[in-house]
Amino acid sequence: GGRYYCKAENGVGVPAIKSIRVDVQYLDEPVLTVHQTVSDVRGNFYQEKTVFLRCTVNSNPPARFIWKRGSDTLSHSQDNGVDIYEPLYTQGETKVLKLKNLRPQDYASYTCQVSVRNVCGIPDKAITFRLTNTTGTGASRPTPLARLGQVPSQETVPPSASSPPPLCLLPSPLSLPAPAQSPRSSKTPPPVPLAPPALKLSVNETLVVNPGENVTVQCLLTGGDPLPQLQWSHGPGPLPLGALAQGGTLSIPSAQARDSGYYNCTATNNVGNPAKKTVNLLVRCTWPQEGWEGDFEADRAPVLQELPVNWARGLGLPLGR
Numbered sequence: 001g002g003r004y005y006c007k008a009e010n011g012v013g014v015p016a017i018k019s020i021r022v023d024v025q026y027l028d029e030p031v032l033t034v035h036q037t038v039s040d041v042r043g044n045f046y047q048e049k050t051v052f053l054r055c056t057v058n059s060n061p062p063a064r065f066i067w068k069r070g071s072d073t074l075s076h077s078q079d080n081g082v083d084i085y086e087p088l089y090t091q092g093e094t095k096v097l098k099l100k101n102l103r104p105q106d107y108a109s110y111t112c113q114v115s116v117r118n119v120c121g122i123p124d125k126a127i128t129f130r131l132t133n134t135t136g137t138g139a140s141r142p143t144p145l146a147r148l149g150q151v152p153s154q155e156t157v158p159p160s161a162s163s164p165p166p167l168c169l170l171p172s173p174l175s176l177p178a179p180a181q182s183p184r185s186s187k188t189p190p191p192v193p194l195a196p197p198a199l200k201l202s203v204n205e206t207l208v209v210n211p212g213e214n215v216t217v218q219c220l221l222t223g224g225d226p227l228p229q230l231q232w233s234h235g236p237g238p239l240p241l242g243a244l245a246q247g248g249t250l251s252i253p254s255a256q257a258r259d260s261g262y263y264n265c266t267a268t269n270n271v272g273n274p275a276k277k278t279v280n281l282l283v284r285c286t287w288p289q290e291g292w293e294g295d296f297e298a299d300r301a302p303v304l305q306e307l308p309v310n311w312a313r314g315l316g317l318p319l320g321r
Contacts, residue, residue, distance in 0.1 A: 001060075013226075013270035016194055023060070025120045030057040030112055030127045053097040053129065055112035056090070061119060065095040068111040081106065099131075107132050196272025198223035199230075199248075199265065201279055208282045215255045217279055219248035219265035228269040235262045257285045 001024040009015035035052040057063050067074040067084055074097065076083045083098040099106050110131060115124040202218035209215055219230055232245035240259045244251045252259055260283045267275040 014194060016271070025060055025116065025122065026058075027063060027114065027116050027122050027125060028058040029125060030055050030114050032112055032127045032129050034129065034131075049102055051099045051102060051106075051131070053099070053110055053112070054087075054094060055097070055114070055127070056094045057114045057125075059093065059114065059116055061116055063093050063114040063116055065093075066113040066115070067095070067097045068113065069106075069108050194271050195223055195225040197221070197228035197267035197269050197275040199228075199267045199275050199277055201265065201277050203279060205278065206280045206282065208284065209255055210284050211256055212254050215250075215252040215259075215281065217250045217263065217265075219250070219267075219277060221248070221267060224267065224269050224271070224275075226269050226271070228267040228275070231266050231268075233264045233266065235264065237261075239263075252281075255281070255283050257283045259283055 001022050003019055003021045005017060005019045007015055007017050033054045033056075035054065037050040037052075053067075055065060055067075067082075074082050074084065081100055081103055083100065085096055085098070087094055087096055095112070097110065097112075108131060109128055111126050111128045113124055113126040116122050199219055199221050202220060207215070207217070219232070221228060221230070230248045232239065232243075232250050234240065234243070239245065240252065242253055242259070244253075248265065250263060250265075260281055263279050263281060265277045265279075
């Protein structure tokens with residue numbers, strides 16, 4: 001387990017860093033050891049003695065301990081002859097069952113049961129020790145605990161053989177680690193948030209207007225850290241002479257047909273890929289303009305105005321002469 005880091009940099013801006021924590025859940029087999037308080041090798045090993053049963057286990061998360069005599073769960077609040085506590089300065093997790101001045105009912109089987117509460121489906125584990133008034137006799141009997149200043153003896157009960165404990169990987173949420181601390185600085189600066197640019201347009205992707213109308217298009221930022229820079233461009237060719245681009249706002253006063261085309265808004269902040277939005281501006285044309293060709297039709301109408309009439313005879317002399 002531990003924390004793993006992924007760092008990406010290209011020499012532009014601040015490196016992007018992501019991390020993930022891997023937590024391995026497990027429960028080892030418990031180990032049981034037995035201790036005695038006074039040295040008296042002439043009698044039975046455990047008779048009229050105080051005995052300590054020490055149960056130790058390694059686990060993640062911390063294990064919960066349950067002591068049993070036979071099938072009954074032990075508690076010092078219900079039995080004055082026993083005491084359960086956690087010793088100081090021990091490696092791993094340890095619980096001690098103290099049997100004070102052994103009584104006849106104390107000669108029984110004792111079970112130390114450990115549990116991680118079924119995390120990742122890990123089952124409980126247990127180890128059992130049979131205490132009798134002859135336990136520890138013979139050649140293999142451990143030396144009883146001596147008086148103050150001598151090293152206590154112990155009888156170790158090895159764990160039973162079983163398959164390796166199951167592993168469960170629980171990654172924590174992605175987060176940004178703090179930068180490495182400088183040897184000259186006692187304070188760690190906060191992580192720098194990074195986000196690629198994102199934007200939207202205030203109009204549809206296709207904008208149709210009449211000649212002479214004032215056109216205004218706004219390019220609005222919806223994301224990006226650090227703050228992205230906005231730039232307008234036109235295709236084909238550069239922006240028209242009358243067009244004015246200020247930040248995310250593009251203005252075209254009294255638009256004409258020659259102003260038609262594609263207008264591009266691009267946002268960059270050196271994080272991820274640039275964001276780009278395009279609007280297609282179409283300016284209507286309702287009359288022929290210089291340099292344009294067109295077909296025209298004309299209707300014929302009769303002339304109703306009365307024309308003057310003169311009469312002549314012979315050689316063209318007027319009548320009446």
